[in-house]
Amino acid sequence: MSFTLHDYVLSGNCYKVRLLAQILGVAYTVKPVDFHPGKAHKTPEFLALNPHGTLPVLESDNTLLTDSSAMLVWIAQQFDTTHTWWPTNDAHRLALTVQWLGFSAKLTESIGQLRLHTMLNRPADAATLNTLSTENLRELENHLCEQSIRGLAFLTGDQPTVADIACFAYSALSPDAGIEHTLYPAIRGWLHRIRCLEGFLTMPGIYEAHETRNEHTAAS
Amino acid sequence: MTTQPVSLSRDLAEKQVMRAELSDVDMAVWRSASGVVSAWENRCPHRGMRLSHGFVRGESLACAYHGWHYNCEGACHYIPAHPELEPPKTIKANLYNVTEASGIIWVNAVGTVSPVTLPSNTQAVRSVSVHCSLEIAAQAFKDYCSLSPITANTRTEVVSESPYVLALKAPLPANSPTPSMQDKSNPVSVFIALQRVNQTTTVAHITASEHASETDCIALSRWANKVRTHAEVSVGSTE
Numbered sequence: 001m002s003f004t005l006h007d008y009v010l011s012g013n014c015y016k017v018r019l020l021a022q023i024l025g026v027a028y029t030v031k032p033v034d035f036h037p038g039k040a041h042k043t044p045e046f047l048a049l050n051p052h053g054t055l056p057v058l059e060s061d062n063t064l065l066t067d068s069s070a071m072l073v074w075i076a077q078q079f080d081t082t083h084t085w086w087p088t089n090d091a092h093r094l095a096l097t098v099q100w101l102g103f104s105a106k107l108t109e110s111i112g113q114l115r116l117h118t119m120l121n122r123p124a125d126a127a128t129l130n131t132l133s134t135e136n137l138r139e140l141e142n143h144l145c146e147q148s149i150r151g152l153a154f155l156t157g158d159q160p161t162v163a164d165i166a167c168f169a170y171s172a173l174s175p176d177a178g179i180e181h182t183l184y185p186a187i188r189g190w191l192h193r194i195r196c197l198e199g200f201l202t203m204p205g206i207y208e209a210h211e212t213r214n215e216h217t218a219a220s
Numbered sequence: 221m222t223t224q225p226v227s228l229s230r231d232l233a234e235k236q237v238m239r240a241e242l243s244d245v246d247m248a249v250w251r252s253a254s255g256v257v258s259a260w261e262n263r264c265p266h267r268g269m270r271l272s273h274g275f276v277r278g279e280s281l282a283c284a285y286h287g288w289h290y291n292c293e294g295a296c297h298y299i300p301a302h303p304e305l306e307p308p309k310t311i312k313a314n315l316y317n318v319t320e321a322s323g324i325i326w327v328n329a330v331g332t333v334s335p336v337t338l339p340s341n342t343q344a345v346r347s348v349s350v351h352c353s354l355e356i357a358a359q360a361f362k363d364y365c366s367l368s369p370i371t372a373n374t375r376t377e378v379v380s381e382s383p384y385v386l387a388l389k390a391p392l393p394a395n396s397p398t399p400s401m402q403d404k405s406n407p408v409s410v411f412i413a414l415q416r417v418n419q420t421t422t423v424a425h426i427t428a429s430e431h432a433s434e435t436d437c438i439a440l441s442r443w444a445n446k447v448r449t450h451a452e453v454s455v456g457s458t459e
Binding site: 138142145146148149150180182183184185186188189192210211212 | 437
């Protein structure tokens with residue numbers, strides 16, 4: 001069962017869905033929405049589909065979802081035959097996955113909002129958002145430091161889950177909001193591990209791991 | 221004149237490049253595929269692009285803008301738009317002196333690199349950034365040794381200090397299953413190497429004795445986070 005994604009290319013939340021679908025090799029239909037400058041997500045046609053007027057929206061035969069975390073869970077449960085991305089057979093990891101999915105919403109509310117303000121001039125209290133973004137990145141950095149001391153590469157263990165995808169997007173996009181990764185070495189390492197995953201997908205602001213490609217090596 | 225830390229060795233893997241600032245000097249620090257570390261002015265000689273946006277190919281750092289390749293000596297040896305051209309020797313990145321010692325990468329932007337001598341048998345714990353001056357950060361770490369030691373009901377002692385390095389001894393971890401810090405005869409040594417990013421930002425690079433357990437290191441990581449909060453409250457700012 002495939003799906004249709006109502007999508008905006010610069011949206012971090014839309015990107016999460018595209019990224020997981022790409023990693024799992026799931027084909028789907030994209031319907032681009034002119035979020036900026038067209039505000040197409042506030043038109044009567046779009047509000048009839050999603051009364052909240054938000055992106056992304058995922059549509060399939062019997063499902064209509066308007067929350068990106070819910071979409072990640074739906075896609076993993078539907079298409080991940082390894083059951084590692086939504087680890088239903090491990091109570092501990094499943095609960096941690098839900099916990100970090102919750103945290104990802106905080107990243108959207110801080111870094112995501114600050115990024116809209118910085119890139120698209122959305123009115124916002126930039127100083128407050130900046131403080132909040134820093135607090136959230138520090139919480140993530142603290143956790144990833146502890147994971148690295150435990151020898152664990154990802155948020156909930158040694159393998160990535162939908163929570164890593166959910167937290168990846170706005171952590172990786174923080175330079176768009178004016179917050180570089182320079183002071184966050186554990187986050188930097190974790191972002192790099194995700195960029196190296198098989199099937200990784202880029203978006204504007206999130207590039208591939210060039211150094212893992214082998215095409216050209218200049219003769220020195 | 222001053223040698224300062226820029227990163228834990230662990231946090232710069234092979235084929236990685238990172239940005240680091242040292243007393244307001246902006247640099248690209250990178251590690252080649254064979255493990256050689258370099259610290260350069262963060263500026264491509266071609267168009268001024270930050271080299272920290274670039275990528276490592278084997279023993280070269282390539283600029284993200286036009287792909288000019290620079291070898292470990294800083295010499296440009298390949299220009300993709302002119303593949304047959306041998307680039308002039310004058311096209312060269314600006315190099316700083318860099319060395320690795322005791323699991324830490326040290327740089328001197330203006331002179332010979334001479335790090336504080338620390339034991340080599342240590343493990344990386346974490347780097348923590350603090351929004352305050354280096355002096356306030358150093359004072360906060362010292363204050364917290366007695367104010368709120370790494371583990372409760374113990375004393376964390378300051379063994380030695382220099383402008384850029386604090387050496388501590390911590391005898392007790394809370395609830396540690398492997399009571400390494402509890403062993404009074406063999407306490408854990410903690411080393412805090414301080415990097416002055418600028419007047420308002422400091423990074424503390426923390427290492428500990430090899431025999432510190434996982435629990436000890438996590439306690440130390442949390443302690444550092446607490447010291448950060450304390451230091452930033454004392455300057456009345458979290459930004």
